[in-house]
Amino acid sequence: MENAAFDSCDEIRKDELSAEVKPNLEVTNGLELKRKVGLFSGVALIVGSGIFISPGGVLQRSGSVGLSLIMWAACGLLAILGSLSYAELxxxxxxxxxxxxxxxxxxxxxxxxxxPLPAFLYSWISVLLLRPTTFAVGCLSCASYTIYPILASMGLCLGTETEDLLIKVTAVLYIGLITALNCYSVDWTIRVQNFFTVAKLVAIAVLIGCGIYQLSTGETQYLAQGFEGSTTEFGTIATAFYGGLWAYDGWYQDRGCVMNNLNFITEEIKNPYVNLPRAIMIGIPLVTVCYLAVNVAYLTVLSPQALINSDAVAVDVGNYLLGPLAFTIPLAVAMSTFGGVLTGAFSTGRLCFATAREGHMIDVLSYIHVDSRIPSPALIFTAxxxxxLVISKNVSSLIDFFTFAVWIFYVLTMIVLLILRKTxxxxxxxxxxxxxxxxxxIIIGSYLIVAPIVTEPAVEYLYVLGVLFVGFLVYIPFVYYKCSLGFMGPITKFIQLTLSVGPTLKPMSD
Known part of the structure; x- marks a missing residue:
């Protein structure tokens, strides 16, 4: 909707910028993002935090300890395969x-x-639903791990409704803080992200150390159960895959996709031809090894059923093993979750920015700040x-069902890689x-798409198709035929002047 957004866009760009904004527009054809993300920061954007919350879903669907560990390894392998393909792209x-x-x-x-239709539908479902929803759910989770330990330390019990309200208010504050930080400075965002990544890895190291200690004392009774009770059902194995891929991809807790987070910010990576593949080759194996080791550590303390029932397994393990230092685990979870939300907001803003630059969202969402070169309109829109969604109820109820839709686009992306080899x-x-x-x-992804629908059909899948169909109806007039929305002109001018943003320079593909 680049031309559809409003008819007078070019006039606004050239003639109607305020005196404060106009002198800063050094590039007459548009502004460019700044390259701020180095190798370590790239790895930090990959390392997730889902393993802290609860891996019980994988264990429950796998049916056995042995198969669940294989699932975690297989999910890591799939993430590695996909990430290597994304490195080429x-x-x-x-x-x-x-x-x-x-x-x-x-x-x-x-x-x-x-x-262009598949790209539009991907942006439609991701920018308007999936990624803002995971942003909201992530902030709610972070708020929970902030509020509950504070209330427990003070011995307070405010009641369910009051506590829920307090969590929502805290989540709103987190959204504001994260958005403000992302809009203020890429440098500071990266520094905060790097700090939380180090804290996250320290917490993982503590849990792995506890697991090694438990193993040295002979606590292997749960691990010794091996493959007893393993499921062999076609669809159940696929849903077990989903359980692990949520932790790697971040649909629920990590707010960013391990497999492709860096690809959302390619234009801001220093020397991307070198650092993008390197960060992926370091980050994904690191995540896989950590997830496997932490799962083993969990099973040296908790029985499979206790792990399945736990809402915060890392906290339960910390309470059992760390004594007076147990408070460090909820703190680490809160910090890790905050870092994950920060990462997700960072990458989501770039997705929204990129779609608007191609004319698939309103034009002003493709504008960036004239000094910091940050896509602040896109970040604020997502927030x-x-x-x-935070104010509404059941914000995460449909995420599971939209995950299969996103895997459709993952598979399409792999097909695009093959097409580009020819074209x-x-x-x-x-x-x-x-x-x-x-x-x-492509083969594994197709299995993950088809198996749950065939073996466990649900009406929610129709909701997904409905959202995609509505996107198709929007695409025809506003993208393909470029129907104009004349009222966007004054709104765009106001946003430009208020946020000091300008149009962007579109990069070349090669």
Whole structure:
């Protein structure tokens, strides 16, 4: 909707900027994002925090300790396969926006109508629903791990309704803080993220150390259960995969996808042709090893059933083993969750920015601050949706069912990689993944999409199709036919002047 957003956009860009904004527009064709993210910060954006909350879903669906550990390893392997493919795409198409940018660049040349449609539908479901929802849920989770320990330390019991209200208010404050930090400075956002990543890894190291101690004392009775009770059902194994992939992908707790978080911010990575593949090759195996080791540590303390029933397994283990230092685990969870939300908001803003720059959202969401070069309109837009969701009820109830829809776009992205091998055989590829990797990812991803629908059909899947259908109806007039929304002109001018933002320079694919 680049032209559809409003008819007078060009006039506003050239003639109607205030005296305070206009001198700062050094690039007449548009502004560019600044490259601030180095190798360590890139790894920090990958390392997640879902393992702190509860891995019980994987164990419950797997049916046994042994199979659950294999599932965690298999989820890590799938994340590695997908991430290696994304590394090639990220260096071939060095644009922010992740899957969206790859779908739009890879499929648009194939057909003027159907080519851009998958990219639009991905942005439609992600920008307007999935990512703001995970932002909201993440802030609610962070608020819970902040409020409950404080109330417990003070010996207070305020009642369910009062505590829920207090958590919502705290979540709103977290949304405001995270958005303000993201809008203020990329440098400070990265510093905070790096700090919380170190704290997260220290907490993981403590849990792994506790597990090693338990193993040394012979606490292996739960691990010794092995594969007793393992499920063999086709659909149940797929849903067990989903349970592990939530921790790697971050649909519920990590607020960002381990597999593609960096690909949303490619334009802000220093030397992306080197640091993007390196960060992925360091971060994903690190996450996989940590998740496996922490699961083993959990099972040296808690029985499988206790682990399944636990809402915060890391806290339960800390209470059992750390004595007076047990308070450090809820603190670590809160810090880790905050870092995850910060990461998710950082990448989500770039996705929204990238879709608007292509004309698939209102134009002003593609503007960036004239000095800091931060996409503040996109960040604020995401925060507003998250605030609305925090105030509403059951904000996370449909996330599970939309996950399968996102895997449709993951599979499409892998197909785009194969298409680009044919359509751009001579393009610069600083990193080139072996061909079997995206093919295997396509096969596994297709299984994850089909199996739950076939074996466990639910009406919620129709909701997903309904949302995608509404997106299709929006796409026809506002994207393909570029119908104008004339009233956006004054709104865009007001946002430009208030936030000191300007239009962006669109990067080249190669």
């Amino acid at each position: 990220g260096t071939l198409i060095p644009k922010s926006g992740g899957e969206y940018s790859y779908l739009i660049d890879g499929l648009s040349p194939l057909h003027p109508f159907w080519g 507003i949706i998250a605030l609305i 751009r055989p001579d393009a610069r590829r600083p990193y080139k993944v072996p061909l079997f990797v995206p093919i295997l990812t």
